[in-house]
Amino acid sequence: AAKDAGRNRFSYFTPALQVAAINRMRMTNDLRSALKGGQFRVYFQPIVHLRTGKIHKAEALIRWEHPQRGLVSPLEFIPLAESSGLIIDIGEWVFKESARWASRWRRAHHPEFQVSVNQSPLEFQREGKGYEGWLAHLRELGLSGQAVVVEITEGLLLDASSGVTDKLLQLRDAGIQVALDDFGTGYSSLSYLKKFDIDYLKIDRSFTRNLAPESSDMALSEAIIVMAHKLGLRVIAEGVETHEQRDLLLAAGCDYGQGFLFARPLPAEEFDALLIAQSRAPAAAQPT
Ligand code: C2E
Ligand code: MG
Ligand code: MG
Ligand code: MG
Numbered sequence: 001a002a003k004d005a006g007r008n009r010f011s012y013f014t015p016a017l018q019v020a021a022i023n024r025m026r027m028t029n030d031l032r033s034a035l036k037g038g039q040f041r042v043y044f045q046p047i048v049h050l051r052t053g054k055i056h057k058a059e060a061l062i063r064w065e066h067p068q069r070g071l072v073s074p075l076e077f078i079p080l081a082e083s084s085g086l087i088i089d090i091g092e093w094v095f096k097e098s099a100r101w102a103s104r105w106r107r108a109h110h111p112e113f114q115v116s117v118n119q120s121p122l123e124f125q126r127e128g129k130g131y132e133g134w135l136a137h138l139r140e141l142g143l144s145g146q147a148v149v150v151e152i153t154e155g156l157l158l159d160a161s162s163g164v165t166d167k168l169l170q171l172r173d174a175g176i177q178v179a180l181d182d183f184g185t186g187y188s189s190l191s192y193l194k195k196f197d198i199d200y201l202k203i204d205r206s207f208t209r210n211l212a213p214e215s216s217d218m219a220l221s222e223a224i225i226v227m228a229h230k231l232g233l234r235v236i237a238e239g240v241e242t243h244e245q246r247d248l249l250l251a252a253g254c255d256y257g258q259g260f261l262f263a264r265p266l267p268a269e270e271f272d273a274l275l276i277a278q279s280r281a282p283a284a285a286q287p288t
Contacts, residue, residue, distance in 0.1 A: 028086070032086060042097040043265035044267075046258065046271070047256050049256055051250065058113075060115055062090070088129075098148065099134075101272075106147055116151050124150075130166070150171060151178075160196070168196055179199060183204055184204050184224060199234065203236070208238060208259070209241075218252075225253050225254050235254050235255050236254075236257070239260075240262065242261060
């Protein structure tokens with residue numbers, strides 16, 4: 001009887017709690033074998049200099065080509081990669097792929113081309129490990145630190161531990177620039193902007209989405225751009241989807257734009273082809 005009760009209790013909880021836990025475990029195992037089995041891809045999305053329409057940079061965005069499920073969004077697996085600790089190895093792999101392509105694009109396209117890589121808070125704060133490995137890898141490739149930008153979120157800076165401060169200094173000493181991703185969505189105190197050496201603000205796409213003359217998101221974006229410039233930072237607007245948004249951002253003095261208007265994130269080979277097309281026919285590659 002006790003055995004039956006136990007079994008009943010188990011089946012009662014199975015649908016809700018245990019299935020979720022089992023799925024998480026399965027996904028974590030899948031993630032581990034994905035890394036070994038080469039199922040991750042790095043896609044690159046152009047970051048366009050608004051005034052000239054030229055691609056100056058790219059953001060590296062990871063994709064998972066799951067054998068059964070097809071392309072899985074990072075929004076789905078990054079949290080799991082974080083809680084399982086796999087994010088460290090995945091991040092190393094993304095960095096290496098990014099550096100490899102940055103090296104090609106600096107040689108073939110533009111000597112100042114930059115690839116930015118995302119670092120989740122857990123990755124950035126990893127215990128006892130700084131960016132020495134990255135720096136050694138860049139040296140092996142003959143790349144300057146300027147080839148890479150690290151994207152972090154403002155949450156990291158709000159009550160920055162000494163570990164965070166040390167890593168930011170280490171990046172700066174190596175010439176690696178830092179971008180604040182999703183800017184404007186956190187609980188900004190803004191005082192960290194003078195405390196830390198940040199190079200780029202990325203205006204979150206929730207602002208870009210509602211850009212219209214006289215709108216409050218327009219006012220906020222303009223204020224962010226003016227403030228950033230006074231502090232010596234460059235501004236990248238995320239999620240630029242329409243010509244109107246591009247024009248408003250340009251008029252507001254925004255430096256760079258990123259979004260579907262210019263291109264979706266692309267496999268490296270397609271990004272490469274886009275750069276080649278741009279250098280052959282600059283006018284054709286420019287948004288109008
Ligand atoms: P994020 O760093 O803010 O990246 C920008 C996201 O906006 C990307 O989503 C990109 O595909 C999407 N996007 C770009 N342009 C547009 C647009 O015009 N409209 C719309 N609606 N969306 C646009 P994605 O690739 O799904 O990545 C989601 C998030 O996952 C990233 O947000 C980043 O936080 C994280 N992520 C991606 N790759 C990595 C990685 O290698 N490491 C880490 N730690 N996180 C990553
Ligand atoms: Mg980003
Ligand atoms: Mg972002
Ligand atoms: Mg964002």
